[in-house]
Amino acid sequence: MRLFVEQCLNGIQFGLLLFLLAAGLTLVFGIMDLVNLAHGSLYMVGAYFAATFARRFDSFVLGLLLALVAALLLGIVLELLVVRRLYPRDHLDHVLATFGLILFFNEGARLVWGVAGLTLPLPPFLSSVVDLFGVPYPAYRLAIITVGLLVAVFLYVLVQHTRVGMLIRAGAANREMVGALGVNIKLLYTIIFGVGACLAGLAGIMAAPILTVQVGMGESILILAFVVIVIGGIGSVRGAFIAALIVGVIDTVGRAYLADGLRLILNAAAASTAAPALSSMLIYLMMAAVLVVRPEGLFPAPGVRR
């Protein structure tokens, strides 16, 4: 039982990391109708910033905060220089341009930080084990869960209870009307893109101590983030939250228990090869099912036209 609880916690932790990435992606796609493949690169750059600043100032927390600010600034600069020109174009042009951005960021990271990658060591207070109702759980992963939940609450408050949030919801429903009503749509878009980049950077920063910070780390998790927003509903932060949790739990619990199940019929090595493949398949099958049965997603943004 304890093992199951632990595996669920692992799944929730991975899901919340995905949520951080998917939230920004779904906002940008939903409100600005922009397919941003370079979101994964913002995740990678956030991780690199965190590793660099933490090393420079010898403080994990300071590095984290500085990296967040740097990610926000990078998002705003990117929007002003590149992304702004893409709004009037169709999705294929978005894909081409942001794919080019991926290549640009990957090479740039290689030039600035070298090929080997970086690590981000944790401070002692995060490296300990916490006793959670009799289940010992690593403190850092609990921190990820906490941060993910805080961001979810923050986004909920932002979207539902602030003026900016109202504009976001209106923009997701009917972009032209919002512009016609005299709202400074350009500024709104810049802010949204910046917030999205900040969230992606935060996901990278949180993931950095667990995974190595390396060139191209954003690509694999970006694919899962797209799956999450398709399942959850494009433009819907609530949908991204629930879908990310579902995907995270299926992936982790699937990895853990499918292997054991398969071991009844296959040997250990074959079971361990098949299990992660099967759990990935489950996630994609789920996405396919959602697309067939409810193409607007499980929790689509209200009033959205598709």
Added chain:
Amino acid sequence: MEDRRKYLKHTAAVIGTRAAAVLLAAAAVFSTSAMAQQKVRIGFVNTFSGPNASIGIDERDGFEIALDHLGRKMGGLEVEMFYEDDQQKPEVGKQGTEKLIQSQKVNFLTGYNWSNVLLASLKPAVDSQTFLISGNAGPSQIAGELCSPYFFSASWQNDQTPMALGEVLNRKAVKSLYIVSPNYAAGKDMAEGVKRTFKGQVVGEEYTRWPGQLDFSAELSKVRAAKPEAVFVFYPGAAGAQFFQQYNQAGLKGQIPLYSVYTTDATTLGQIKELALGTLSTQSWVQDLDNPVSKRFVSDFRKKHKRYPSYYSAQHYDAAMLINSAVVAVKGDLSKKDAMRDAMRKADFPNTRGTFKFNSNHFPVQNFYLQEVVKDTEGNLTMKTVETVFTGHKDLFSGKCSMTW
């Protein structure tokens, strides 16, 4: 009649001059290719990008120290190195190998850190009759049915080092063991190796996605639930640092002793840092081995690179010396491949291991030591020999190899 003779003479003269020109050109080509033979061309396939680039760089540095010791010449011929990045991918490594064979026309291939890259690259080398000296990877297939007269290992066979570790576990009376290993050729060899000698019970076996998976939370939860007496892992490169940190974060470090092979070494200790202190592993070469070649290698490496060499670099030092022994034996005539092979089989070259012999499948017969991570007098992390586990150990697969000599 006269015109005809004149015409024939004229044609003969033309053909004669043309033939002479062709012969002269051919002579020039052959002499330039003989001139090109004045260099020993060595192709080096390894990982120079991604999180494990430090291993490729370490291995290259080990090889280069040997070249420095040889004055960058073998048997009087200058050495020309060609480096190819395999990006830790078998298909890229194979392409790099083929490029080295066909475009650069190398005389020797070496490097090959990863077993899956080596397995993919072996056929092009063997088919083109180019000698391949593996500096690290030692998959069981090449020790057995895939053995080849053109393949030599300067390192070990994958199963041997974990077999030594299994023996250590027996000596420490460990009764239950949990194995976590990456799901590829070498990872499976390592798990099999431990199981061959370990007499206790294996209570769990987990194979993780390789090279992608760096988050071991699911596997560590299972380890905690199974409550084994010890855990055995094989995670080379960056994944090793990740595993150690997560093992510590999961609170398992003080509770269940962690044994490993190829996980704590000079390339990863910089990242694992003090978490690795006291961990035990087995290896065929340790930094403090007491023979003159090894001592000179370690001190020159430390002087040049300001860090300790790993067994990765020591093995590549030996690979360079092995190649040199072949070139010297044929006095630079690299077309005498059988003579070079005989010279290499003699294993008569200065090496960091002290004693070195080849098994019938061209894999080394050597000692294996138990080593511990300690701090040296200057506070640097390094490895120390605790005891010798196996003396003159032969791998188990030579029976499947059909070579005899």
